[in-house]
Amino acid sequence: MAALSLAPRALYEEVAELLRQRIFNRELEPGSWIDELKIAKDYGISRTPMREALKVLATEGLVTMKVRRGAYVTEVSERDLADVYHLLSLLESDAAGVVAQRADDAQMRELKTLHQELEDAARPEHLDRQRFFEINERFHMRLLEIADNRWRNQMVADLRKVMKLNRHNSLLKSGRIQESLGEHRDIMAALELRDMELCTQRMQAHFKSGLEAAV
Numbered sequence: 001m002a003a004l005s006l007a008p009r010a011l012y013e014e015v016a017e018l019l020r021q022r023i024f025n026r027e028l029e030p031g032s033w034i035d036e037l038k039i040a041k042d043y044g045i046s047r048t049p050m051r052e053a054l055k056v057l058a059t060e061g062l063v064t065m066k067v068r069r070g071a072y073v074t075e076v077s078e079r080d081l082a083d084v085y086h087l088l089s090l091l092e093s094d095a096a097g098v099v100a101q102r103a104d105d106a107q108m109r110e111l112k113t114l115h116q117e118l119e120d121a122a123r124p125e126h127l128d129r130q131r132f133f134e135i136n137e138r139f140h141m142r143l144l145e146i147a148d149n150r151w152r153n154q155m156v157a158d159l160r161k162v163m164k165l166n167r168h169n170s171l172l173k174s175g176r177i178q179e180s181l182g183e184h185r186d187i188m189a190a191l192e193l194r195d196m197e198l199c200t201q202r203m204q205a206h207f208k209s210g211l212e213a214a215v
Helices: 011-024 036-043 047-060 078-102 105-121 129-147 150-171 176-193 196-214
Strands: 063-066 070-073
Touching: 011 036, 011 047, 011 150, 036 047, 047 063, 047 070, 047 150, 078 129, 078 150, 078 176, 078 196, 105 129, 105 176, 129 150, 129 176, 176 196
Parallel strands: none
Antiparallel strands: 063 070
């Protein structure tokens, strides 16, 4: 395999992003050993930036470092998923309540546009699971941006990386995309009503259903 041409930014960051995407795309499966020497050779780099990249991914929870055994893609247990979904439910339901109170009309239109894209991606005649997943994440992250708490945003971003280790499996379950879409409709309706308590409740319900589908 020819060495890849990497961007001029910090090398270990570029390598971390390449590995991150390989993990999310299931090219590196949960529980699999990461062959540092082979990957470093494939990328045309030394082991130093490779090791630094793995440290970044370990901090994010995507990689597990085992003494004298090397690095492995993290396997997410049912307990791990339950813990992640619990925290996301608390953080994102709080953000939804804030948005219901504070979002201006332009920001609300942004969310409605994203929701419509979600509706389009879920149409039975041309269902696009990958697009649905991507728009779903954009909706949630935009909601967090509007709520405007950078500490909450950072925590959610890290938790969602771990959730992605299992997320695609939950969306493949029969009927889950339509269920998720219905939950998003309920959230959007509550946002348009500017009902803080209802938004909070519906976002919590959304994560409860998501966890049930994921385990």
